[in-house]
Amino acid sequence: MQPAVPGPAPLPAPWWRSAVFYQVYPRSFADSDGDGIGDLPGLREKLGYLELLGVDALWICPVMRSPMADGGYDVADPRDIDPLFGGLRTMDELIDEAHHRHIRVTMDLVPNHTSDQHAWFVAALAAGPGSPERDRYYFRDGRGADGSAPPNNWPSIFGGPAWTRITEADGRPGQWYLHIFAPEQPDLNWENPDVPADFEQTMRFWLRRGIDGFRIDVAHGMAKPAGLPDMEVPQRPVDDTHLVVHDDNDPRFNNPAVHEIHRRLRTVMDEFPIAVSIGEVWVDDNTRFGDYVRPDELHLAFNFRLAETPFHPGRIRDAVDNSLRAVAAVGASPTWTLSNHDIEREVTRYGGGDIGQARARAMIMLELALPGAVFIYNGAELGLPNIDDLPEAALQDPTWERSGHTERGRDGCRVPLPWEGEQPPFGFTTGRPWLPMPAWWATATVEKQLERLDSMLSLYRMAIELRSVRPEFGGPGLEWYGSPPGCLAFRRDGGLLCVLNATDAPITLPAGEVLLTSTPITAGKLPANSAAWLIQ
Numbered sequence: 174m175q176p177a178v179p180g181p182a183p184l185p186a187p188w189w190r191s192a193v194f195y196q197v198y199p200r201s202f203a204d205s206d207g208d209g210i211g212d213l214p215g216l217r218e219k220l221g222y223l224e225l226l227g228v229d230a231l232w233i234c235p236v237m238r239s240p241m242a243d244g245g246y247d248v249a250d251p252r253d254i255d256p257l258f259g260g261l262r263t264m265d266e267l268i269d270e271a272h273h274r275h276i277r278v279t280m281d282l283v284p285n286h287t288s289d290q291h292a293w294f295v296a297a298l299a300a301g302p303g304s305p306e307r308d309r310y311y312f313r314d315g316r317g318a319d320g321s322a323p324p325n326n327w328p329s330i331f332g333g334p335a336w337t338r339i340t341e342a343d344g345r346p347g348q349w350y351l352h353i354f355a356p357e358q359p360d361l362n363w364e365n366p367d368v369p370a371d372f373e374q375t376m377r378f379w380l381r382r383g384i385d386g387f388r389i390d391v392a393h394g395m396a397k398p399a400g401l402p403d404m405e406v407p408q409r410p411v412d413d414t415h416l417v418v419h420d421d422n423d424p425r426f427n428n429p430a431v432h433e434i435h436r437r438l439r440t441v442m443d444e445f446p447i448a449v450s451i452g453e454v455w456v457d458d459n460t461r462f463g464d465y466v467r468p469d470e471l472h473l474a475f476n477f478r479l480a481e482t483p484f485h486p487g488r489i490r491d492a493v494d495n496s497l498r499a500v501a502a503v504g505a506s507p508t509w510t511l512s513n514h515d516i517e518r519e520v521t522r523y524g525g526g527d528i529g530q531a532r533a534r535a536m537i538m539l540e541l542a543l544p545g546a547v548f549i550y551n552g553a554e555l556g557l558p559n560i561d562d563l564p565e566a567a568l569q570d571p572t573w574e575r576s577g578h579t580e581r582g583r584d585g586c587r588v589p590l591p592w593e594g595e596q597p598p599f600g601f602t603t604g605r606p607w608l609p610m611p612a613w614w615a616t617a618t619v620e621k622q623l624e625r626l627d628s629m630l631s632l633y634r635m636a637i638e639l640r641s642v643r644p645e646f647g648g649p650g651l652e653w654y655g656s657p658p659g660c661l662a663f664r665r666d667g668g669l670l671c672v673l674n675a676t677d678a679p680i681t682l683p684a685g686e687v688l689l690t691s692t693p694i695t696a697g698k699l700p701a702n703s704a705a706w707l708i709q
């Protein structure tokens with residue numbers, strides 16, 4: 174009889190599979206030099222805070238060279254750090270110190286477009302129609318006898334047409350170029366071989382410097398439909414204040430050829446096995462979403478269902494089920510997020526004030542109880558709400574101008590973080606913060622919240638710690654538990670039970686040892702708008 178051949182030892186799960194990522198919007202995090210805009214040395218000084226919070230990794234929004242027409246998502250040189258944020262050396266220092274504290278560092282990369290100040294775009298303008306320089310972007314002649322109408326009817330995400338007409342070198346009105354976002358963000362043509370080659374060079378540049386991975390901006394963009402056909406332009410209701418409007422059939426996004434691009438990028442990632450790629454993928458359909466995280470494409474993709482879901486038990490359950498189903502089919506890991514720099518903060522979405530706070534507390538416990546990677550947007554751990562009454566003169570999001578002052582844009586979720594002290598700018602800067610900070614945030618500072626056990630920050634700290642040390646959070650699956658109307662309960666493979674009370678009355682908890690609740694148990698019951706973790 175042949176002796177049984179032992180199989181290879183199972184590979185350890187990659188670090189990112191169940192990591193807690195902390196998203197830093199660098200402009201708003203901490204300013205070290207008094208110019209009112211957060212920077213990398215400011216972030217570095219606060220790494221001790223992030224260690225205390227207990228996060229495993231950072232996702233840093235774009236810090237590459239940029240004229241900042243869209244907060245850095247308009248990149249003029251992808252292989253340098255903008256002086257505004259401290260320059261390249263400060264990134265190296267940040268990576269070193271974060272690693273020293275066992276925090277991994279991922280950064281945003283922007284493949285869909287460049288800045289209009291990028292050397293390629295400047296060369297394309299100078300080179301003229303039909304040139305190889307123009308072929309790196311989407312330059313087209315206009316429609317109509319004199320070419321004065323845009324090549325198609327696509328709108329820009331930020332309002333107005335997605336095309337801008339240029340003036341040619343001889344002074345005459347010339348071709349149009351495509352920009353799905355702001356005019357300062359011309360779309361790259363990924364069919365031109367220079368484009369993927371340059372992006373691969375950028376990935377290797379950062380990975381060799383020690384970066385642990387990338388958040389890939391607009392990862393469902395990049396490939397455009399052949400011939401750039403007109404689209405059915407959706408009529409948005411006038412009172413629609415949602416910042417992100419998307420539709421799976423929007424021809425500007427989610428074209429099949431995008432998967433070829435991801436497969437190519439994955440071969441670069443595989444040269445650095447520790448690193449992770451996380452795609453921003455606004456796609457609803459589970460099968461189409463799952464396609465992005467097939468074994469030879471992205472490692473992870475943001476699933477925004479939970480962030481789009483109101484505080485309603487049935488809808489939350491549906492979001493969780495769908496997010497799990499979308500990745501299960503392809504053997505990938507789920508991701509969870511309640512907010513980011515593009516969407517209204519959760520405290521506000523859930524009703525604002527005390528009720529919004531209570532629900533946000535419950536939802537972070539629900540989120541941290543789920544299997545997979547969790548993304549926390551800076552300031553969520555302080556329970557910051559959206560600031561929707563910023564003075565018009567202060568607004569900086571390109572949406573404000575592009576919409577003809579009808580949509581305020583995303584600045585309300587980007588107000589700088591309050592660190593300490595009694596009045597603005599609460600230690601964020603010694604100068605004038607780039608967006609005004611409300612005086613009533615005096616009670617929301619990190620300093621104040623660290624002192625109080627019942628603060629949002631203390632809840633985050635306790636919950637993240639429990640999640641990382643308790644074996645009950647183990648295993649990839651979950652099972653729904655029977656629960657009274659208006660409630661929700663699920664059990665993790667490892668034995669953790671998470672209960673959400675979304676009713677307006679207290680409920681009796683199932684039997685078990687209570688690990689943590691988002692609101693103190695009163696008279697033996699879990700109060701309304703609260704969550705509990707139990708082990709049985």
Ligand code: GLC
Nearest residue numbers: 243246283354390391514515
């Ligand atoms: C992504 C970013 C957003 C940016 C856009 C254009 O959606 O999250 O902030 O404006 O891409 O780069």
